[in-house]
Amino acid sequence: LGGVIGAALAFGALRVILAMVPPDSIPDEAKVAIDRPVLLFTLGVSFVTALLFGLAPALHASRTQLVTALKESARGAGAGFRRISASGGLVVVEVALSLVLVVGATLMMRTVLAIEDQNLGMRTDHLLTIRVPLSPQRYADAPHRITFFKELLRRAEALPGVESAAMSIGMHPFFGGMETPVEISGASQVDTRPVVIHAVSRDYLKVFGIALLEGRPFSDTDMASGGHWAIVNQSFVRRYFPSTAPLGRIVRVPRLSGDLHLADDTFQIVGVVNDVLNRGLTREIAPELYLPYTLTGDADFLVVLTNTDPASLAKPVAEQVYVLDPDQPVTDVRTMNSLLNDYEYSGPRFSVVLLAVFAALGLTLAVVGVYGVVSNAVAQRTHEIGVRKALGAGSSDVLRLIFRFGARFILPGIAIGLAASIAAARVLRSQLWHVSPHDPVALVSVVVLLL
Numbered sequence: 001l002g003g004v005i006g007a008a009l010a011f012g013a014l015r016v017i018l019a020m021v022p023p024d025s026i027p028d029e030a031k032v033a034i035d036r037p038v039l040l041f042t043l044g045v046s047f048v049t050a051l052l053f054g055l056a057p058a059l060h061a062s063r064t065q066l067v068t069a070l071k072e073s074a075r076g077a078g079a080g081f082r083r084i085s086a087s088g089g090l091v092v093v094e095v096a097l098s099l100v101l102v103v104g105a106t107l108m109m110r111t112v113l114a115i116e117d118q119n120l121g122m123r124t125d126h127l128l129t130i131r132v133p134l135s136p137q138r139y140a141d142a143p144h145r146i147t148f149f150k151e152l153l154r155r156a157e158a159l160p161g162v163e164s165a166a167m168s169i170g171m172h173p174f175f176g177g178m179e180t181p182v183e184i185s186g187a188s189q190v191d192t193r194p195v196v197i198h199a200v201s202r203d204y205l206k207v208f209g210i211a212l213l214e215g216r217p218f219s220d221t222d223m224a225s226g227g228h229w230a231i232v233n234q235s236f237v238r239r240y241f242p243s244t245a246p247l248g249r250i251v252r253v254p255r256l257s258g259d260l261h262l263a264d265d266t267f268q269i270v271g272v273v274n275d276v277l278n279r280g281l282t283r284e285i286a287p288e289l290y291l292p293y294t295l296t297g298d299a300d301f302l303v304v305l306t307n308t309d310p311a312s313l314a315k316p317v318a319e320q321v322y323v324l325d326p327d328q329p330v331t332d333v334r335t336m337n338s339l340l341n342d343y344e345y346s347g348p349r350f351s352v353v354l355l356a357v358f359a360a361l362g363l364t365l366a367v368v369g370v371y372g373v374v375s376n377a378v379a380q381r382t383h384e385i386g387v388r389k390a391l392g393a394g395s396s397d398v399l400r401l402i403f404r405f406g407a408r409f410i411l412p413g414i415a416i417g418l419a420a421s422i423a424a425a426r427v428l429r430s431q432l433w434h435v436s437p438h439d440p441v442a443l444v445s446v447v448v449l450l451l
Helices: 002-020 036-063 066-075 086-117 142-157 204-208 220-225 234-240 254-258 310-324 336-380 382-390 395-431 440-450
Strands: 127-131 162-168 178-180 195-200 212-215 229-233 250-252 266-273 288-292 301-306 331-335
Touching: 002 036, 086 336, 086 395, 086 440, 127 310, 127 336, 142 162, 142 301, 142 310, 162 204, 178 254, 195 204, 204 301, 229 234, 234 266, 234 288, 266 288, 301 310, 310 331, 331 336, 336 382, 336 395, 336 440, 382 395, 395 440
Parallel strands: 195 288, 229 266
Antiparallel strands: 127 301, 127 331, 162 195, 162 301, 178 195, 212 266, 229 288, 250 266
């Protein structure tokens, strides 16, 4: 019966899990369902397990001499609370395993909190994003693409509720950009480590709230001429100019003259901005180089800063694309916060929820196991308890006796579970961020919970 109920719960749980799975984590062609052979195997295992564990006490009872059993029952304290049966050993294992699961869930929860509490270096509220992938056949040359995007920016900024708009190549700051090595003019050595390259429009920094620390932002003149100017982040300055001023220095990007066939691949640094999480939320910030998108006219993401609910402007902004080109598709029309939640936060959150569910189930089994063993022992020793109370023992004395008996399962389980948790935490090390696998807060809080 338990196996059948468990199978029914599995079907329901699968629907809930699929609804929580992060976007794009399962291919469209994949079919996720309860596998029949696995289901039959699981039901068989549950039946055999119930049979074996039910058979053991039955065999023990069949071998027990009636006279001996009656004598032990009369003595009461003879077996007393001092005996730890095989079922007690199973409870110790349950407590240990549940502690491992709860510690793992706690570590993952602290990781998610650390990820969500960090400073992104940019704003995410009041931003609407739209992907506008221009057709390479209809927009084959750079001037044609630049004209389209300039008019799209003008139309978007003219809409009520829009403060500013910007274009960029690829996804947004925390999703990274093109990574390639650069060369610094006058440097004695060439650093082959890559930097992130972002091609952006004039108001990109303003839209994302990225602070200008030195120099100037891009101007209309820079964009109109496809000027060879660059803005760098603090990490770029720390790597390439640790003791010198970056403004005015020349940076060469060899890949631009190679892959994009630019005649001139050198850029003069005109500004420095604060660091942004440009390689995801858990990877180290990379040195970054912002360039005018009008160098090649390649851009595919429109970002709109609003003074109202950005979702309410999704249709009006998309309509501006259709006005310019009725055949031009738009995709990924969504707010920046929803984009961040779906692609950065949802994965760790999903892992925490799954681990927390298994931890809760394990903890429930451990609690039920302890309760079952202790209540069974109390029921068998009712006569002994009555004798103790008749001889003057108070209720507190009886409770202490019962608690001591329960502690004989809980404390060894906690000790074994702590040792196993420390070993198992190494497996989670790659999933943790700014949280130690041996985090004392997690270990102590779980022990207190079990006690």
